[in-house]
Amino acid sequence: MSAATVASIAGASTLTAKADALEDAMSDELDKRIATPWFCSIDPTPEPVAGDTRPWYQHDDPRLPKMPDAPTLIDFFKLRFAPANHVLQSARLAKVNGMDEKIVLACLLHDICVGNFIRTDHGYWCAQMVAPYVDEEVAWAIEKHQALRFFADESVGYEYPDQYIRFFGADYKPEPYIIQAWEEAKKHRWYMTSRLITLNDLYSFEEGVVVDVDDFTDIIGRHFRQPKEGLGFDGSPVAHMWRSMIWPNNFL
Numbered sequence: 001m002s003a004a005t006v007a008s009i010a011g012a013s014t015l016t017a018k019a020d021a022l023e024d025a026m027s028d029e030l031d032k033r034i035a036t037p038w039f040c041s042i043d044p045t046p047e048p049v050a051g052d053t054r055p056w057y058q059h060d061d062p063r064l065p066k067m068p069d070a071p072t073l074i075d076f077f078k079l080r081f082a083p084a085n086h087v088l089q090s091a092r093l094a095k096v097n098g099m100d101e102k103i104v105l106a107c108l109l110h111d112i113c114v115g116n117f118i119r120t121d122h123g124y125w126c127a128q129m130v131a132p133y134v135d136e137e138v139a140w141a142i143e144k145h146q147a148l149r150f151f152a153d154e155s156v157g158y159e160y161p162d163q164y165i166r167f168f169g170a171d172y173k174p175e176p177y178i179i180q181a182w183e184e185a186k187k188h189r190w191y192m193t194s195r196l197i198t199l200n201d202l203y204s205f206e207e208g209v210v211v212d213v214d215d216f217t218d219i220i221g222r223h224f225r226q227p228k229e230g231l232g233f234d235g236s237p238v239a240h241m242w243r244s245m246i247w248p249n250n251f252l
């Protein structure tokens, strides 16, 4: 519940007004669980920033750290994705488990669109974002991990996630397109690359373990083709996706 909502309940003078305010608050809470696509997670009606009189935060948004002119993947991790615990911890786990560098990179990138850009169909979006800069196998594996998460693979000890039972109920069946993606992926020569992403996909973090993206500088350097113009400015088919995270309010 937001501070404004609490204030509006407390400030209501009659019992009926308090009940109305509470109902509004409950409906706000419900809205949060209705996961509409959110691009860049930027509030469209921000609190005014002192001294900034622009009606819209077109170009640099004063609430966000300014990005360098030619941003690298690491700049995005530090200035947009941070704290990025989920992907950093997953990549660390892959490293600890002795995975190939390509797998570590795939784990590092597998969910990077979720917190900052778009959550819906995130495997597909993340794969597209990185496709021009990584091996085809890595992008393929990232795309398929979305479907593979739903299907156990006893050969590597991957079980259906308990949290999906909590989220969706025990009798939930993924949509046909997810089932089809899994059926196809199972027969593919890169299946295990994607499966290993799901195996290192970590949701319960190790207490006290802090992972820094700088720990992956070498792996990124060897396996991510950083464009010299910077992500967002290389004219690639996905440059606009990276720019959308640099300037989330550039609608004109």
Ligand SMILES: [Fe+2]
Residues within 6 Å of the ligand: 110, 111, 122, 123, 145, 146
């Ligand atoms: Fe994911």
Ligand SMILES: [Fe+2]
Residues within 6 Å of the ligand: 086, 090, 110, 111, 201, 202
């Ligand atoms: Fe994940």
